[in-house]
Amino acid sequence: MKVAIYGREFHPSVIPYVQHLFDSLVAKDTELWIYEDFHQFLEQQVECPQKLNTYSIHHQLPDDIGFMLSLGGDGTMLAAVAIVGDSGIPVAGINFGRLGFLASINKDEIETSIDAILHGEYNIQKRTLLAVQSDQTALFDGNHFALNDITLFKYDSSAMITVKAYLDGESLNAYWADGIIAATPTGSTAYSLSCGGPIIMPGSGNFVITPISPHNLNVRPVVISDDMELDLEIESRSGKFLLSCDSKTAAISTDVRLKITRAHFQVNLIRLKNYSYFSNLRNKLLWGLDARNY
Structure with a gap:
């Protein structure tokens, strides 16, 4: 499967997770397309796959691209959506930031999440x-x-x-x-x-x-x-x-x-099967965080 990757400069603490992501994608025999500016940054930070392609606008991506991975927080996810535009390419976000309302995949669950997406075990949530x-x-x-x-x-x-x-x-x-x-x-x-x-x-x-x-x-x-x-x-x-x-x-x-x-047009967000909008609200906004509930 062909996978597009978008990201921006990140803190050094994120490097092991990004390296693990690339190793996992290479092991699964995916064809990688990486945002050009991000690729220039990555070359100094991680061991990039030898065979990869770069892009700067979504028109440079192949028609049969499977999905785009956004690496970062919600701000990075918004930038990824701007790159995708009206192409209809589904977008999934791995949260390397703080809140993670949009980038809903936890960085500690990269392996299982990528497996699920590659096997089509997800839902598409259309957002206006x-x-x-x-x-x-x-x-x-x-x-x-x-x-x-x-x-x-x-x-x-x-x-x-x-x-x-x-x-x-x-x-x-x-x-x-x-x-x-x-x-x-x-x-x-x-x-x-x-x-x-x-x-x-x-x-x-x-x-x-x-x-x-x-x-x-x-x-x-x-x-x-x-x-x-x-x-x-x-x-x-x-x-x-x-x-x-x-x-x-x-x-x-x-x-x-x-x-x-x-x-x-609408944007297509990838949501894993275990994703719940209300659970996300409770966790991110700390709803119910009261000693009487425990």
């Missing part, structure tokens, strides 16, 4: 993405999709910004705040959650608009249908604001009006 666009300028070189969230934030540390939000052309609110977050169900457990947003089940057909430090304390997150179009106008004393699309960030002029919609 958001797209941000503007009629006035191209954003992020066309890679304007987010699995977690699209966030607007004030450009500097001074005054708040005003974000005028419209849903399907109708005025929703003028947010006086440090910014706002438009989060998918996947991203509802990320930045949006830390700003007081609700947890939304994947596949529920919604996304959430969450203000960041709003000036009016009665302004609260709102959950809306992902069929709706969110248009945003921004006012700022600096004349700029920061726009982030998962791990990508750019400074944008306030003359630019934004449109946020559901992306035209």
Whole structure:
């Protein structure tokens, strides 16, 4: 089977796990395709297989690639999803980071997890993405999709910004705040959650608009249908604001009006048979961690 691997620079403590992964994949006679920048880093860290291929965009991968492995934390997983784009390549994440909401495979379970994936013993979980666009300028070189969230934030540390939000052309609110977050169900457990947003089940057909430090304390997150179009106008004393699309960030002029919609494609996440969304929530958010439960 042909396997794509994506990763970024990692801490030296991870080296034994990465070496074990490569040894396991080579022993299983897989054909490896490694992200070019990551390969240059790996050559100085581990003993790479002699026969491997490199890629920099998913169009360079063969049509019959089996799946992509993301090596790192959730941030690396988001970057891997950006590389995969609308290709439909399934993505599995081995967690070398801290939280591991998206990268759900434990680094101590590499051998059994790889065996299971190679034998097709997994489920595909389809996750919705958001797209941000503007009629006035191209954003992020066309890679304007987010699995977690699209966030607007004030450009500097001074005054708040005003974000005028419209849903399907109708005025929703003028947010006086440090910014706002438009989060998918996947991203509802990320930045949006830390700003007081609700947890939304994947596949529920919604996304959430969450203000960041709003000036009016009665302004609260709102959950809306992902069929709706969110248009945003921004006012700022600096004349700029920061726009982030998962791990990508750019400074944008306030003359630019934004449109946020559901992306035209979904991403395929590999989940092993023993994976449970609710169990993952309990473990990562420490739900039920009370002496009375033990």
